[in-house]
Amino acid sequence: MLFFKRFTIIFITRSQLRAAVFSSRGKLIREIGQYDWTKETLAELLKEISASGPSRTRVVFGEGFSYVATLPSTEKERAEILKEAQEIIPETLEGNWDFKTESKTNQAVQIAAIRKTFFDTFRKSFEEAGLWVEAAEPQSLVLARLLPKAGTFVFIAKDERTLFGAVKNGAVIGTYLCEDEKAPEVLSQFLAFTEKRCGIKPQAIYIDTEINAQARIFSESGCKIESMELNPLRGMALKKDFSGRDADVMNIVFNKEPVKKEKTFSIVSKREKVLGLIFLVGLILVAAVFVVKFWKK
Secondary structure (H helix, E strand, C coil): CCCCCEEEEEEECCCEEEEEEEECCCCEEEEEEEEECCHHHHHHHHHHHHHHCCCCEEEEECHHHEEEEEEECCCCCHHHHHHHHHHHCCCCCCCCEEEEECCCCCCEEEEEEECHHHHHHHHHHHHHCCCCEEEEEEHHHHHHCCCCCCCEEEEEEECCCEEEEEEECCEEEEEEEECHHHHHHHHHHHHHHHHHHHCCCCCEEEEEHHHHHHHHHHHHHCCCEEEECCCHHHHHHCCCCCCCCHHHCCCCCCCCCCCCCHHHHHHHHHHHHHHHHHHHHHHHHHHHHHHHHHHHC
8 A cells, every 4th residue: 555745735825825735646635724814814724733734834935925037057056046046036035045957958047035024924933833844935836847847838827816927848937916807918918928038939828727717818819728727735745856956956945844752752662661561570570489489388
């Protein structure tokens, strides 16, 4: 029988919190719930997760909290990439960012960052709840994981608003958030942006099933339209890059894994049981000797 890891995934936008338990195969195990986001509801949700588990947690930040960008792929050190990233991202990058060198066919460095004020606030909340976050990524990166690995595509998904994303060979080239009613007119502009950045027209537009009713409007773009469940929770569940060279792993470090004490306690407990058993056997033997001597008399 095969066993798969389970973890809690939390999707945080400016107005909502959504949480569920998934397996490492991307299978939904159970919904935890969806809430209006306030500091109080966040604290309550984290308390519930801490109590009921699994405590292994991953976080997806909505695009309103995030920045994504790409740089030409070069053999540069982290400090050099940070300097270049800082020039295009209007945020202090200090612990709230990471990079990954994408596939050889792409030759791009993917940059991702979370707005520092929100990042620090959320990190404090998770630490107070005693939860370790093993992975944190922007929404667009986890959605790109659901698309084909090779090719140029555009996805249209739901955040609080409509989210457009341009993806080339797995790397997110750019994103744009707009009000729902403006989505049809924004599409033509975003397709032009994608073609200019990628040098080719998108091979397909992937539309979230939540907004699939608008597919007919988007079909006027002339691109192939595909309907897909663009679930950020599932996209994060399928994340595999956790270890290896720094350049091969995209993972914004949220907090440190707590020191596990269960094994130490377990070892001590077993030792005590063995010593107790030896002591008991000793008492029985001593008692038996006295009984034998008594009957001989």
